[in-house]
Amino acid sequence: MLPASVQLRDVGPRDGLQPEAPVEPAARARLVELLVAAGLRHVEVAAFVSPRAVPAMAGAAEVVAALERHDGVTYAALVPNDRGAELALAAGVDELTFTLSASETYNERNVRMPVAASLEQLEAICERAGAVPVDTVVSCAFGSPYEGEVDPEDVMALVRAVYDAGSARVTLADTTGMATPRRIDDLLDLTGNDVGLHLHDTRGTALVNAYAAMLRGVRRFDTAVGGLGGSPFAHGAGGNLATEDLVHLCDDIGVATGVDLDALLAVSAWLGGLVGRPVPSRVAAHGPRTRRAAGEG
């Protein structure tokens, strides 16, 4: 049974642009504005991380300051630690996203600390955030490129710890494209469907996984305009589920997203110009199913 509607959080300005050559804060703010104009009501606009560690995310406060804020839109920012949370809250974001991993090795590689230490960071961030909600993204929730299979029971234990630390929401991330509909079902059996999903298309499975999750009633999805993201060393290959690809599917299967697909495709084309190559999205490349052959009625 499909939900009547889903809420998309476009992570393009953050997860999408993170592996790219740095783009000026003004252009990143412009991307956010264009997404909101296309109907997105939730956008991850920046990451308050060290500009030495992630040059493409430099100027996070400038991005947020440059935004014209709209009622009913949630402007989120990724924070890796308490210092990042302090800066993001000072900038005035509506939501903090925080990442920790179901894979110890991935956590060490990504944030250079054990998962237990990440949970302590999360607790400090939630305390500081007060009324600003924290959404914790659990990476490698459907498998790890290091340890291999990840037991759903272990993910569920981590989800409980994340809520105990004060997180308002949890998003399950398929960081390296290891999920399949069976893995989605197995984990949702434990977590229930009040979770977000953050899917990567490394192996071409992002859309089928989103569909399987919608059949289970999941209503929150992270997507990135154009399908950017993933490894900077494999452009177009391991990116996020493209916002336009999910909107295109939802439009035809009767799941409301609030997003205007034509407007979004214009944003996606503009973004391709910004990053200097066509974006990976297949719908961006070939147009929606309603597009007719050239010269035909």
Add this chain to the structure above:
Amino acid sequence: MLPASVQLRDVGPRDGLQPEAPVEPAARARLVELLVAAGLRHVEVAAFVSPRAVPAMAGAAEVVAALERHDGVTYAALVPNDRGAELALAAGVDELTFTLSASETYNERNVRMPVAASLEQLEAICERAGAVPVDTVVSCAFGSPYEGEVDPEDVMALVRAVYDAGSARVTLADTTGMATPRRIDDLLDLTGNDVGLHLHDTRGTALVNAYAAMLRGVRRFDTAVGGLGGSPFAHGAGGNLATEDLVHLCDDIGVATGVDLDALLAVSAWLGGLVGRPVPSRVAAHGPRTRRAAGEG
């Protein structure tokens, strides 16, 4: 409810190679042999068409003659007309595939005759084929790039006419990637699930459509090793559902295919060498979900 197993017909040697620069018959026969060695039990090996019209399919009889035949394997060939059927039957294939379209305009463009005339051709072919089964592939069954939406009732009327003409089986084709799970459901409501599906990945929806069809109990799928196929003017963009991508999914969701994924990926890599570029399949590009990060356990 997923089926316990599905039967894959690899159309790579035909639909996959058709838009490519011509490959020698011996290499096309070798591709068939490698697919059979990887576990495929049904392969579309050639098209008995005019070599002037489709240079890449020249030498169809040589391809069939070069094959070492294996028990339990069905070697199929596409025939566009009665003359093609005569040649294919003389070469000794096990199944004929014939294409007509749910779109009048597409039928005119593809075979230069109205659908009614294609049905007459089909009748002649079935009569000639005798005990050799004919599988009729109904193209544009989920929409047409010319007329737009195609009414499932009209497709069903055509399916009935196809059976009346003597066809043993019917395969519904999403020729230009216009299907979605809803379109799959709507058409299967009329046809039942004893049909084949031939899906193209133009808009990244081939896998989700296959999954939706499997949930409805469909057990026959056309796929192409590497995901080749589609327009010669948009390489890697509009190809067939890649055999390895469907096998990869089925392996993890518990649907038996009989195909050895590692062996198939070796075939796919070999095929990339044959066509001179990496094949479009995402699983071929990134490896199965069971692959670990380099240097890790």
